[in-house]
Amino acid sequence: MNKTYCPSLTEYKRRVSRIVNIGGLPLGGHHPIRVQSMTTVDTMDTLGSVEQTLRMVEAGCEYVRITAPSVKEAQNLLEIKKELRKRGCEVPLIADIHFTPNAAELAARIVEKVRVNPGNYADKKKFEEIEYTDASYAAEVERIRERFRPLVKICKQYGTAMRIGTNHGSLSDRILSRYGDTPLGMVESALEFLRLCEEENYYDVVLSMKASNTQVMVQAYRLLVQKLDEEGLQPYPLHLGVTEAGEAEDGRIKSAVGIGTLLEDGLGDTVRVSLTEAPEAEAPVARMLIDRYTNRAAEAKPIRPLAGELVINNEELKIDAADSAEINSSLPINPFQYFRRVTREVENLGGQNVPRVIADLSRLAGLEYADLRCAGHLYSPFLDKFQMSDLGADYIYTGQTPAPFMLPNGLKEMVDYSAWLDAGQRSDHYPVLTQAEYAGATARHPTLNFVFHNLDSLTEPALDQLRHDSTAVVILYTDNAHAMPEIRRAFFELLNAGVTCPVIINRQYPALKDEQTQLYAATDVGGLLLDGLGDGVVLSTELLPERPKAEWLPVIDGLNQLSFGILQAARTRMSKTEYISCPSCGRTLFDLQETTAMIRKRTDHLKGVKIGIMGCIVNGPGEMADADYGYVGVGKGKIALYRGQEVIKKSVPEANAVDELIELMREDGKWFEPVRLEEPAGV
Incomplete structure (x- = not known):
């Protein structure tokens, strides 16, 4: 198996990707790693979106993404862009598309970049187990090709860039049927769309492999780079991010585990840190991660390479079969799959003990x-x-x-x-x-x-x-x-x-x-x-x-x-409740920061329980794929509660939703009252 996924395992060398021009601010190649974030204001609120965008730019955002879930939001991107340009702000705008091809085709004529999720865009995600024959699978791919081709042609005509952004939690039923819920499934989902782009000689593409599970996220990005090289495809630039990372310290730690691991190996051309906080708080965190590598090559001491290790030519990222075999034989781990190093047990260390x-x-x-x-x-x-x-x-x-x-x-x-x-x-x-x-x-x-x-x-x-x-x-x-x-x-x-x-x-x-x-x-x-x-x-x-x-x-x-x-x-020792909460956007149907804080206050004693908190149906249930329970906005003042990816209660009033969530945990035997150390009265 070819295990090569980065320029060097022992020397800091950044992967040189294809350059993609986004509104006059190029991405990839030897250009700096760019910072971006996403607005949380309703896209139909033009002035609110503009003001927030200006705050994000002031905080360090170089690209700004705005959701366009339907045609009306896509149309309003033009008004937002006009007002920004009137105020002297030239920041490139990115339209975030999930389900709606006609919204994407309109947005591509307005903004500098569109993001499509291949698991949702013209594909099927109904959480159904479907058996596909080779013929039916190929027929479905052909149907997607015909639905996706118009967007590619528009982007090519207007000079609009595209991000093909796979999310672990929203792989289509078709991909799941063949590849399962795996990093390989994530990569193949993106490559299907990428191959269609190349058929049209369209190459202004950025790729991402986001997941809330940091193990899955890192494995998917590594495998993507390996597959691009193996298939002789262009070295497309990478957008790095851990989706639904959460808030405060936990969100920053989780983001750094995933994003930082890839940056260490020279992977990544743009970074978005997804925090359940105001978007202005995300850019400084991304910048802090990126800046650590500004002088890394000059500051680092030489590390002796593995026996037979060959540093990949950083310009072409190509190696011949003999060299590849030599590198692979010296790499004693599989970078695309998690296996814990086998150790003997010493007291309570090693063996099957948690770290x-x-x-x-x-x-x-x-x-x-x-x-x-x-x-x-x-x-x-x-x-x-x-x-x-x-x-x-x-x-x-x-x-x-x-x-x-x-x-x-x-x-x-x-x-x-x-x-x-x-x-x-x-x-x-x-x-x-x-x-x-x-x-x-x-x-x-x-x-x-x-x-x-x-x-x-x-x-x-x-x-x-x-x-x-x-x-x-x-x-x-x-x-x-x-x-x-x-x-x-x-x-x-x-x-x-x-x-x-x-x-x-x-x-x-x-x-x-x-x-x-x-x-x-x-x-x-x-x-x-x-x-x-x-x-x-x-x-x-x-x-x-x-x-x-x-x-x-x-x-x-x-x-x-x-x-x-x-x-x-890193998913190696669960010692507290985990919150898989989205960073909010214009689709969000409740105050995510306030709700997350409220749920945390009631449930932070439930060791090892994973709770997904999603602002809208786009980000749930798929985006909370790893969660035990889900709290998802489905309408103004209405919440759907999930057990795993199964909806249990469809339209709970927001005022009662946290109590109902706790009751669901109680039914499953996962709820217990918090125990506090109390001092005797009168002392």
Whole structure:
């Protein structure tokens, strides 16, 4: 199988795509990665749409997308465009089309780009299982060709660009019948439409493979690039996005896990971050993700390539069969399908255990009960006990100063090797050794020893020692600016050497803004987890050690919550409720931000339950394909409630809808009342 999907796995090289001109602002090639977003105002509200567009441009949007669900909205795009141009705003406009070919054909004459969803556009999506013969399948493709060809011709005539945007949740019944609910189905859905474009000699096309599930999203984009090259198609530019990412920290983490993973490998020409917030809030997040790669090639240290690895010619992105086979033989993972690295179990690490979270408390000398709150373990002096928490770290690292009290049940402690020796080699403490200490150690813990390693220290003697030590767990780190690929390269070294010890991913960051730390850590750690690499995570920062404890505690608390958020976004450990909420648009039938906040307040204690919150029927039920339950606007003040993709209640008054949603969960045995730690009255 050809596993080649990016210019290089070890060197930062951006994929050079075909250049597509969008209203005088070119996309792809060596042009900068562009930022875009989508309005949330009703498209028929001309002035409201214009004012919001101006705010989005001010926030950094280079392209602005506006929904056009019917002909009347498509017609009003002209009025919006006229008013923007009158105000001196030349931002290219994109019409968002799902179901309506005649709206698309009108919009293509007005705006600079149209987006079509191949799962909805002229195809069938009725959530039916249909058996297609080769003949009936081909006949359906021919019907789509005839319905799609007029739009292609109009775009070609007017110089209008097009995005063929596949969404995981809206694959047609026909695609599902042949390919299933898979990344390959997403890719084939787009390629069918792309081949029709090329038949008409129309090449101003951008492609996207969006999903709310970050594993599916990343696999689909990688597979798309591989298939384009395999079929000899043009290297079309890529629009990156995680659809329905949600709000606040969770939405940013989830977006960075998906988008950042692809940017690390040089994929992507434009980015849209989908947050359930005002669209002006999306552009700065996208820009923060993109700017990390501005000087990456110059700042990165060289990473030794895999045995036989060949960097693809970055101009042509073509390799011959012999070179491809050589690369593929050296890649020990399948980038298009999730498989977790096979490891032996050491205590509660590796094997079938969920990835573990380690909180670095080494700078908190003189640890007190209350200090464990920053690691997610809440101590009540009134009840003299700790409260169990789903966001409680599994391990704490205390360095040279072990905790002077008994830890809560289940929490384990790691200490520096010298401190472990000085304290008499306690069995309830686990030593952390440098590679040099480990190589020469005469005393080790009988069941679990942590060893720091980076790529350079994984020499053949070190690998052999790890291979034969059933107590070893590696803490893998790097100081390379090209961090995720170097740590991934170290994992490949372990895989190729047959080393099966668990590995903790360690990333340390300078004193960044909180949002930068969220995005960078989600990219670095999440990208590895998506490839099945990593049995735990420890995050730390380089704040000056002499800073008072009061300043350290909120930093550690934030890093602990971030670690759990990354594991959840990568779908490797579910520790809280997940909200698959759309970012709103002109189709939205209720206040998404307010409703999402209300649903979160009532349900955020339901660990592992996934709730889709969709503003209209276009974005549900398809776009919430992974959700256990769905809350979908179907009319003014009317909500449909779903179990999975099955509608259970069709027209619930909005005022009662959250109560009805909870009742549905109760019927399924997934609802329980939240438990709060209460202090005795009068104390």
